[in-house]
Structures are given as structure tokens and as C-alpha cells.
Amino acid sequence: MQGSSYYIPAAAMGVALAFKTPSLVRAWTDPLMRAVCSLLALAGLVFFFAAPPTIGEVNRLTGVANFSAPLVYSLLSAFSASCLVLIVNWRGGPAEEIRRTSRRWCVGFSVLIVALVTLFVLGDAPVERLRDLDTYYATTPYIREMIVLYLMGITMSGVMMNYLCLRWALQVHGWLRVGLLIIVVGYSFNTLYAIAKFAAVFARWGGANWDGLSTNTAPILASCGAQVSAVGFCLPLVCQRLADSWHTWATYRQLGPLWRELNKVSPRDARSVRIPWWSSAELSLTRRESDIHDGLLALHPYFDPEVHSRAHAAALAAGADPEQAQAVADAAMVTTAVRARAADPEGVVVDSARDAEPAATEGTRDLVRISLVLRQPPHTAAAPGHAARPESEVHERMR
Incomplete structure (x- = not known):
């Protein structure tokens, strides 16, 4: 995937965030609004910093070879946490329970991020790799553990998202159910992304070379998953707004x-x-x-x-x-x-x-x-x- 494949969705997320910013300023105390804006911001940052040109520039500016690796992995982990927090707040329920669950996810992924950075500092990755770091350093001590740990975080996030969305979808109807099922499909792509990465890493451990799964297939799966999930998040909101607007205009005409x-x-x-x-x-x-x-x-x-x-x-x-x-x-x-x-x-x-x-x-x-x-x-x-x-x-x- 070229840089434009990353920068275009990053720009789209930035535009969406810009439209949401006034609402966030007016309703800063609304947990759901904060969760939506956090997800948009983190999604845009993930795409921006995961682009190969950005990876090379960040490494150059910091003077640390592969500095982008823990940065991108940390952003991915934070994005995974924001998705779970958004679903918890979107689903609703007792305020204290929502805060407790959201706090639990945030703390858990914060610990994961600290562990990723620590493992990178302990490891040795002197050769810059813009696209195939996962497989190139799959057998390097500490870097190996960092790679496995971030993939485990993504996998757990995908499984939990699918579980929460499917359970909620069984309780609702209409466009909300359709949106939730689309999110499940999107996160299934993310799970396939993690599986492709794991397969390539495990192949390296066994002396085989399946690097193509990590370098070529996995990014495509991640991009598809992100776009499908975005449709799932947006569809219920857009359709509900259109339905409300239609009902309002119908009432206006009837009067x-x-x-x-x-x-x-x-x-x-x-x-x-x-x-x-x-x-x-x-x-x-x-x-x-x-x-x-x-x-x-x-x-x-x-x-x-x-x-x-x-x-x-x-x-x-x-x-x-x-x-x-x-x-x-x-x-x-x-x-x-x-x-x-x-x-x-x-x-x-x-x-x-x-x-x-x-x-x-x-x-x-x-x-x-x-x-x-x-x-x-x-x-x-x-x-x-x-x-x-x-x-x-x-x-x-x-x-």
C-alpha cells in the first residue's frame, strides 16, 4: 500500500473530527461525544503515522531507528480501547457502570502501551524497516515480545467488539442492528489482519517465509476493516437523522x-x-x-x-x-x-x-x-x- 492509501482515510477522519469539534465543545461533559471524537482522532493518527513516508520521517526526526514502531503500536492499542469505550457508552446503561467499564478498558490498554514501549527500549532494532518490521524482527528478543503483545491486544479488542456488538444486535432492531452487524463484519477483517500477522511471525519462528501475509495482505485487511467499521458506526446515526428529518417535514406538511x-x-x-x-x-x-x-x-x-x-x-x-x-x-x-x-x-x-x-x-x-x-x-x-x-x-x- 502506498502513502496515499493511508493519508486519504486519515484526512477523512480529520474532516469528520472537524465537523464534530463544535459539538464536542458544546457537550464536553457527554461521555458518548468524547468517545466519538477520541475514536475519530485516534483513527486519523493511526493511518497518518502508519504510512511508510511518515514512518521514515518520524524515525529521521527522532534519530531512533524504528521509533515509529512503538508509536504506531501504541496508537493502535489506544484506538482499540476507544472503540470499546465508544460501544459501551453508545449502548448506554447505568452511568456508574459505564464509567467503571470504560475506566477498566482505558487502564488495561494503558498498561499494554507502557509494556510495548518498555519492550522496545529493552530490545535492539538498529536496522530501519518501513513495512516489514514485524517479520524482520520476529525472532529478536524483546522486539519479538513487543510484536506479539500488540497483536494480542488487537485480537482481544476485535473479539470483544464482535461479542459486544452481536449481543447488543440481538436486543435491538432497525438501522441500529444493521449498523452493529456491519461493525461485526469490519472487526472480522481486523481479526483476519491479526491472524495474517501472527501467521507470518510464526512462520519466521519455524524458519519459513510468509512475509507477504504481513507486508501485503494484512494492510489491505486492516484498511477494509476500518472502512467497513466506519460505515457501521455512521449508518445508524445518519439513517436515524434522515428518518427524524423526514418525520419532521411530514408533520410540518400535515399541519x-x-x-x-x-x-x-x-x-x-x-x-x-x-x-x-x-x-x-x-x-x-x-x-x-x-x-x-x-x-x-x-x-x-x-x-x-x-x-x-x-x-x-x-x-x-x-x-x-x-x-x-x-x-x-x-x-x-x-x-x-x-x-x-x-x-x-x-x-x-x-x-x-x-x-x-x-x-x-x-x-x-x-x-x-x-x-x-x-x-x-x-x-x-x-x-x-x-x-x-x-x-x-x-x-x-x-x-
Whole structure:
């Protein structure tokens, strides 16, 4: 593999981390956010420092032949720990248990990193090897143990990741399960990477030469595993965000008929609260819901509980379920109030003594159901005798 094969994924991880940094600053106390950012940072560092050109440059700058070996192995170990910590925090559970488990993984891999550095210092690796250090020094005292130890750490991490993800996948559904199964596939590549490395090292111990497994095959397996695992981590988050956005925009559109009906009361105010078309789905929905609540509040003096009762009874008699009957009754009362408000251009406040019942139920109204009723004209057919009172009757009530 050439340097670009390492630098491109390193750059991708850096870009992803840059996008996540503002969220990390805002939610520094969130363990899951810290775990995600740590994983992205360590993954980028692993790819960057594992590139042969970087290995040679680091060795040159430090003046120590093969200084990059314990550096890259330590970064790989830290990355393995970050993956396990991320899964533990992502899965959730009691906060104390999550902290305890995360601390255990961090401490365990920290000890591993200290052991790797110590073994490198004790060993003797004077000849610089950019791509085949594992097999070239497979029989060198202390360096040999360092190589085996880091491979054992990677293998244990892969097995634990697959175990945790498979166990969690059996408990969930949807895109989360798909993502977890993809992560399992990705870490299976990582396990194959460790197996290829072990096979090449063991072959050296037996006097054979299987260096190609370590030098050529293993890096390809590691790259495939990293990319597949990244898809597994990202897929549930992206799909959930798309699903949430779709649901939000669907709700926004469904509220359209009710929003437009209430605009008849104060169209100028409705125009003044419009927000840019490029606003987020959540902001657009919040604005529309706010407009609707403001419109209902403005209509409140004109709500007639008799209209509501007649429409509700008629809907039940027509076979509607209780929730649908409530929505039909609310829609009838709203449209009647809109007409009554239009018949009162002076805006004289109607006596609200009879409005106690609508006020009590307003908080429980299902705005989407009401809006969907308004979408199906004639939406007040189930309310006999509900038609808006003529302007003279409205003024008569206001005397």
C-alpha cells in the first residue's frame, strides 16, 4: 500500500473530527461525544503515522531507528480501547457502570502501551524497516515480545467488539442492528489482519517465509476493516437523522391545512413570522406550531363548546373512534371560530364565560389530527347546525 492509501482515510477522519469539534465543545461533559471524537482522532493518527513516508520521517526526526514502531503500536492499542469505550457508552446503561467499564478498558490498554514501549527500549532494532518490521524482527528478543503483545491486544479488542456488538444486535432492531452487524463484519477483517500477522511471525519462528501475509495482505485487511467499521458506526446515526428529518417535514406538511385556516384570522401576522426557506426542519416545525398556537389563542374567545359537543356526538354516531371524533369536533369548533372572528372585524372580545370547557381541553388537542380533518372537505359535515352565526348574531352576543 502506498502513502496515499493511508493519508486519504486519515484526512477523512480529520474532516469528520472537524465537523464534530463544535459539538464536542458544546457537550464536553457527554461521555458518548468524547468517545466519538477520541475514536475519530485516534483513527486519523493511526493511518497518518502508519504510512511508510511518515514512518521514515518520524524515525529521521527522532534519530531512533524504528521509533515509529512503538508509536504506531501504541496508537493502535489506544484506538482499540476507544472503540470499546465508544460501544459501551453508545449502548448506554447505568452511568456508574459505564464509567467503571470504560475506566477498566482505558487502564488495561494503558498498561499494554507502557509494556510495548518498555519492550522496545529493552530490545535492539538498529536496522530501519518501513513495512516489514514485524517479520524482520520476529525472532529478536524483546522486539519479538513487543510484536506479539500488540497483536494480542488487537485480537482481544476485535473479539470483544464482535461479542459486544452481536449481543447488543440481538436486543435491538432497525438501522441500529444493521449498523452493529456491519461493525461485526469490519472487526472480522481486523481479526483476519491479526491472524495474517501472527501467521507470518510464526512462520519466521519455524524458519519459513510468509512475509507477504504481513507486508501485503494484512494492510489491505486492516484498511477494509476500518472502512467497513466506519460505515457501521455512521449508518445508524445518519439513517436515524434522515428518518427524524423526514418525520419532521411530514408533520410540518400535515399541519399546513390548520396553519392556513388560522392565517385567515391574521394573515399579516402570519406573513411577518415566516422564516427563510433554508431553515432546518426542526425550526420550521417549531415556527409553524407556534403560529398555530398563537392563532388558537387569538380565537379562544370565539370558541363555542356547543359546536364542539354537536360535532363530537355526530362523529361518534358516524362510527369514528374517540380520537378521530375529538379531532373532528376540534376542527369544527376552529372553523366556526374563524368565521365568527371574520364577522367581528372590530375585534371586540366575546364574552368568555362559556369557554371553560375548550380551555381545559386545548392542551390535549392533537394538532396533526385536526389538520388532517381540515384536509378532507367538508370537514364539518359531522356537526349539524354548527355553521357560523351571521354577523348580526355575533354582535348580539357581544352586547
